[in-house]
Amino acid sequence: MRRVATVSASRRIKLKAPWEIELLRRANVIVMEVLLRLAEESKPGVSTWDLEILADTLCRRRGGRPAFKGYRGYPYALCVSINQEVIHGMPREDKVLREGDIVSYDFGVEYEGYIGDAALTVAVGRVSELAERLMKVTEEALYRGIEKARVGNRVGDISAAIQRHVEGNGFAVIRDFVGHGVGQSLHEPPEVPNFGKPGKGPRLQAGMVLAIEPMVVTGDPGVKILEDGWTAVTRDGGLAAHFEHSVVITARGPEILSRI
Numbered sequence: 001m002r003r004v005a006t007v008s009a010s011r012r013i014k015l016k017a018p019w020e021i022e023l024l025r026r027a028n029v030i031v032m033e034v035l036l037r038l039a040e041e042s043k044p045g046v047s048t049w050d051l052e053i054l055a056d057t058l059c060r061r062r063g064g065r066p067a068f069k070g071y072r073g074y075p076y077a078l079c080v081s082i083n084q085e086v087i088h089g090m091p092r093e094d095k096v097l098r099e100g101d102i103v104s105y106d107f108g109v110e111y112e113g114y115i116g117d118a119a120l121t122v123a124v125g126r127v128s129e130l131a132e133r134l135m136k137v138t139e140e141a142l143y144r145g146i147e148k149a150r151v152g153n154r155v156g157d158i159s160a161a162i163q164r165h166v167e168g169n170g171f172a173v174i175r176d177f178v179g180h181g182v183g184q185s186l187h188e189p190p191e192v193p194n195f196g197k198p199g200k201g202p203r204l205q206a207g208m209v210l211a212i213e214p215m216v217v218t219g220d221p222g223v224k225i226l227e228d229g230w231t232a233v234t235r236d237g238g239l240a241a242h243f244e245h246s247v248v249i250t251a252r253g254p255e256i257l258s259r260i
């Protein structure tokens with residue numbers, strides 16, 4: 001989500017009951033089924049519009065509703081972002097996958113009033129070594145962050161772990177967009193930046209559900225928004241990758257809801 005510090009500071013973080021966690025899990029299972037299917041279909045020549053239809057159809061067949069469609073005016077079910085596109089890329093008939101692309105899929109599902117949200121980046125055919133390394137480091141950074149999603153830690157512990165892994169590998173984290181709480185709304189407090197300091201930010205409690213989502217680039221982290229009003233691209237044309245999981249904090253540690 002786009003950074004909006006004032007909103008998240010003023011609203012309270014909602015702790016979820018076990019039955020709510022169960023609905024969030026169901027929503028996230030649908031999200032992952034869709035994402036894994038999209039990953040399978042990511043071959044040269046495939047139109048991102050066909051992927052939009054596929055995602056929408058699969059989601060509804062499972063009893064879900066695409067959560068992004070209509071959210072703040074976003075017109076589609078799927079966000080599909082290719083190469084220098086960081087997030088919020090729009091599906092289009094004439095936007096076609098090509099050999100060597102890396103493509104990020106971000107998908108959200110509402111199921112019985114609860115929202116699942118996850119993302120991943122995949123290779124189309126053979127990609128450069130740099131692109132491979134970017135995807136690997138970004139996914140690893142997500143897991144470094146998740147590992148810190150524990151009772152007693154703070155949001156900054158998650159943020160710092162992600163930033164440290166990314167920068168330690170020579171890449172950079174996007175600052176204009178952040179992870180977020182998720183539940184009955186797609187974006188709830190707290191914000192979960194992919195940069196920050198250990199020991200800072202809101203304290204983590206059991207029952208919090210966070211969408212942790214590092215967006216990582218090979219070059220400078222500056223972004224601009226294209227004329228469509230949504231697609232965020234790197235200013236310098238560098239490659240971007242994005243991995244996201246919805247995670248519940250429990251007394252026993254972090255549990256990934258978007259995992260099947």
Ligand code: MF3
Binds near residue numbers: 067108119244
């Ligand atoms: N995971 C993205 C986010 O948290 C998805 C939002 S796309 C939107 O910002 F279209 F719904 F805004």
Ligand code: CO
Binds near residue numbers: 244
């Ligand atoms: Co998200």
